[in-house]
Amino acid sequence: MPQETSATDTAPRELWYPEREDITIYGILAALSDPTRLEIVRALAQHEERCPFDFLDITSKQNLTHHFKVLREAGLIKSRYEGRKKFVWLRRDPIDEMFPGLLDGILGAVK
Amino acid sequence: MPQETSATDTAPRELWYPEREDITIYGILAALSDPTRLEIVRALAQHEERCPFDFLDITSKQNLTHHFKVLREAGLIKSRYEGRKKFVWLRRDPIDEMFPGLLDGILGAVK
């Protein structure tokens, strides 16, 4: 199981991301098999960056945090903090390199 | 939940399959997010028809039965019985029509 950065770390709110070679097609498919997460990823594919709570119309705060964590641990997204806002974007490069055509196939399959 | 044909039915060993419109991209992605099932589907994509127990090197009998049931209920496969053997094949047509590029994207992503 991936370890979050502990409270003793210097940098606050730093998140763990899987290395390129730890991203699996199984993790990606599982992450995208949830309607909420597929909708989020579809939005990220169009908007460059989004804030997690732009999606509060879909589900609750805590649940969004959960789903963004799943997407992050699957290697699908990265994020940065700016003040109290968080900006999230798709990690297209490693995924398109390791699994060419996968993301396009999934995102293109639904109009 | 899908109902299997009961023991009182005339035709023996008939299985339930989802209608075209009941196939979802979420179900497909979830079904293919398992290593065993993705390997099975990759083999089916190359071999036209296969018997479930051609995959006994991967996992147990009962587990294969389980995984083939998941694939069937997701709408990914169809099967027929011939004597005591079962032959399974990919349901490419409805999937390629409803989700064009999806299966190719997933199966093409892994060499």
Place this chain on the structure above:
DNA sequence: TCTTTAGTACAAGATGTATTGTACTATCTC
């Protein structure tokens, strides 16, 4: 400093899934 907003942590409950063991049916061959 106080309040508000963005976001996280954690626990809990409900549900789903993967796997195995045991027992069973169905078909073929002898």
Place this chain on the structure above:
DNA sequence: GAGATAGTACAATACATCTTGTACTAAAGA
């Protein structure tokens, strides 16, 4: 019919996942 083979059914366990409630931190603005 007897035995072997292909396959299923069901229960049980272990584990993962989704969702919500409660409580918390971190930053912005007044």
